Amino acid sequence: MTISDFADREKTAMAMRVTAAALVLLSTSCQPAQQQRLTVEEVTAIADSVGVLFDQIPQAVNALEIDRLLGYYREAENLTYLAGGRITRSHEAFAAIMDGQFRSAAEADLRWLERYVDVLGRDVAIASATFEFTMVLQRGDTARSSGTYMAAYVRRDGEWKIEHTGHTFPAGAQ
Numbered sequence: 001m002t003i004s005d006f007a008d009r010e011k012t013a014m015a016m017r018v019t020a021a022a023l024v025l026l027s028t029s030c031q032p033a034q035q036q037r038l039t040v041e042e043v044t045a046i047a048d049s050v051g052v053l054f055d056q057i058p059q060a061v062n063a064l065e066i067d068r069l070l071g072y073y074r075e076a077e078n079l080t081y082l083a084g085g086r087i088t089r090s091h092e093a094f095a096a097i098m099d100g101q102f103r104s105a106a107e108a109d110l111r112w113l114e115r116y117v118d119v120l121g122r123d124v125a126i127a128s129a130t131f132e133f134t135m136v137l138q139r140g141d142t143a144r145s146s147g148t149y150m151a152a153y154v155r156r157d158g159e160w161k162i163e164h165t166g167h168t169f170p171a172g173a174q
Contacts, residue, residue: 038122046125047117050153053160054117054127057151058110061133066102070095074154074161082166107136112149123155131167145169 038046053072060069073079073091081088081097088094102108112129119125128150135143152164 038119042122043119046119046122050119050125050127050160051115051117053153054115054129054151055112057149058112058131061102061108061110064102064105064108066098070098072162073165074156074163076163078163080164080166082164083168102135104137104139105135106138107134109134125153125160127151127153 057069057072060066060072070091073094075091077090079089079091079094081094088097110131110133112131115127115129117125117127128148130147131149132146133144137143147167147169149167150165151162153160154163
């Protein structure tokens with residue numbers, strides 16, 4: 001990886017976090033305002049909880065447990081997935097994409113390289129990571145990719161679920 005590649009990856013990661021923050025703030029702007037700022041302890045506890053959930057994504061992918069993977073996402077018509085320049089709305093549409101991507105997989109290896117959790121409030125946090133991904137298809141072909149993945153977690157009724165998610169690939173990547 002060259003210095004230019006690293007800089008491009010960092011710019012992409014920052015852009016994803018800013019975009020995710022804007023999406024979440026827009027989607028939750030009708031929620032009641034919190035009266036008190038979060039303490040350092042509260043921020044740490046939220047970041048730790050969301051980080052544990054975020055780290056379960058590669059575990060589910062690597063085990064090819066797609067139903068488990070889908071369980072981390074809010075089952076709602078407003079689940080938003082952004083990838084390849086396209087926006088997909090709804091858990092059902094997202095599930096169809098995941099099924100299509102993993103149906104022919106024999107093995108998967110998803111790794112977070114650098115992971116971040118940004119706490120935006122008591123009920124909103126953004127987890128993002130640069131990643132490397134390798135998939136071996138049942139017919140023996142191997143596919144590899146890398147990029148940035150982002151998940152906006154929202155806590156409703158005490159449960160953290162992903163409501164907005166997306167990934168990008170470095171410029172020029174196939």
